[in-house]
Amino acid sequence: MMQLKNTETHFGLISILFHWLMAILLIALLALGLYMVRLPLSIEKLRLYGWHKEWGMLALLLVILRSIWRVSNIIPHLEIPWWEALAARTVHFAFYVFMFAIPLTGWLMTSSSGLPVSFFGWFVFPDLISSHTDLIHLFKKTHKWLGYGLIAAIILHVCAALKHHFIDKDDILRRMFL
Template identity: 50%
Template sequence: MELKNSNTRFGLISILLHWVMGLLIIALLCIGFYMTSMPDVAQQYDLYGWHKAFGILVLILAIVRVAWHICSERPALLIPAYERILARTTHGLLYTLMIIMPLSGWFMSSAAGKPPSFFGLFTLPALVEKNKALSKLFSSVHEWVAYCLIALIILHILGALKHHFIDKNDILKRII
């Protein structure tokens, strides 16, 4: 398998970024909803630290992924125009939310006076001063972006399954 994309298939770099980020984002969404419903504050606090660190990792990977997407050849989408528009719109929104989600978390943590630590290696700078109202605002943004991400992930998966099982084309195979 080639490292770079071709006009018929995604390369190893794109495939790894796709699946690693997909799994991380789904795990972070699950952990995010779980930890906000936990009654044990101490256990919740530990999970928040991990959630923030992996969220920053997603932000870094998302920036790398967007740069790779811009600079790389992509396999041709040999599908009807309306499906191509839907696919590109969905992907564009996914890329946008992959950046907004961790940024909103970083802003929320900063406004709460608890900027994220990257796996204990270093603490990221606060993006804003401590401000309870701002923290609540970014908390709402973070939550709504999570719901939008879930909807887009479901749409993305359903689209891939439709192409594989109904259209019987190779779109899913190109990213595996």
């Protein structure tokens, strides 16, 4: 039977669910973000901005829960050369930096624009800083370049997983499935 928690050799159900849910959510947010900024100003564009902000805040809440789960669990051992393990752990650490920094800069950008960040109409998040026009541009740029960094990290991560599956023929990709 599938374990909820990780073991020395396998990821548990909760880690696997976090991995795939967040992968889908982050890729969807990247695609939506890149698409919506290129649209001409319209009701449709504003509606997409609203969705992007709400789902982006959900990503922030999920990464907080995921980090708590990660530190309270053991990480399955990587049976690969030390330099490959170091590269893998560096990319995994970078993912956590991106997963926190991107929604936080989005929230800062929206707060500095004096706009609210609603959570699916249930409540409104408090502003992180007061309205500040000088800072909007800085947060916008940082949000955008962190987004590009996340895309690069995803490409590296997927290429490495496919190399392990198809070239090395080990079970590194398989153990992220049930």
